[in-house]
Amino acid sequence: MATLIRVTGDWTLAEDCAQEALVQALQRWPAEGVPANPAGWLMTVARNRATDVLRRAAVERRKLHELAAYPPAVADPGAPDGEEEVVDDRLRLIFTCCHPALALEARVALTLRTICGIPTADIARAFLVSESTMTRRLTRAKTKIADARIPYRVPSGPALAERLPGVLAVLYLLFTRGYDTDGEPAFADEAIRLVRLLDALMPGESEISALLALFLFQHSRRAARRDAGGDLVPLDRQDRARWDHAAIAEGRAVLGRVREDGPYALQARIAATHAAATSVETTDWPAIAAWYDALAARTPSPVVALNRAVAHGYAYGPAAGLALLAEARAGGALDGYPLALAAEADLTARGGDRERAAALFRRAAARTHAEPERRALLDRAADLDP
Missing domain, CATH: 1.20.5 (Single alpha-helices involved in coiled-coils or other helix-helix interfaces)
Incomplete structure (x- = not known):
């Protein structure tokens, strides 16, 4: 998909040709056998189909020339030859889907549909809209990319530093959509898969590694967050033996590569401190409170202030937590927020x-x-x- 979008410059055409190539594979491979280079076979069939469509539609000569010049077979993505091109196309697609010209919700939906291959109906359910509404939103997002001539490329230099936080914010929201109590678990899995890919494609980017570590720590608790009846189990009552300790170990190793304390690194360090404890009572709450102090100074928000109040309440006593909670609510941003009421209830x-x-x-x-x-x-x- 990523390569076809780059070559044709047409998202809909790329999707159609990729699907037709897969249909042909399903029809022919059972009888003819799987070819030695399945990826190359699929790309050749999809490219030929795109060439036919463009020729019949008499589209720009430039696009047709690009397709004609494209090699007839693409190397297996796992092989050294062609690997760099596949990697570059995936990165281009991620950065295009997450372009700041699109609304944040559109970026998340487009990422789910185009990069993750999540069915439109499932995305619509997660966003609480009808499938037809989500289809229109996705179409509008693709049209905007085409009409605004948003470049299909990974930015470089200062532009990369400006765009990367937006890409990570999309992945963070994608993970949250799957990790929330009523979320789609597959979305959290896809967010982890994508940030792994980004971490491998852009080594040395501290906040990418930090985000991966954060996801691994948070996701390690998924099995323990519900009881046998499906009810939510709060952190202080979870059976920590059910936590995914392999994911925790990987999270520690990834976090060990992080040398800068950006917002995701600070959150990952908080999650790592929780993961290191055997119970709520043995948790190093003063350390967590200090990390939240740093996070509140770096990226202040009502939710960060709420979590900071809870951490201080456990570290230095309920009165300290309630005092900070009152400060956090002073602006009215937390009015009616159920988790703020729950935090006040717990401290009380x-x-x-x-x-x-x-x-x-x-x-x-x-x-x-x-x-x-x-x-x-x-x-x-x-x-x-x-």
């Missing part, structure tokens, strides 16, 4: 006021839209009721 309970804490947990449950999260909050309230 730890301070000894069980009745008020139970009422706060119930208020948080009333404001959340995720059913597993709502049940977990009501369970906490029930535990605190006299």
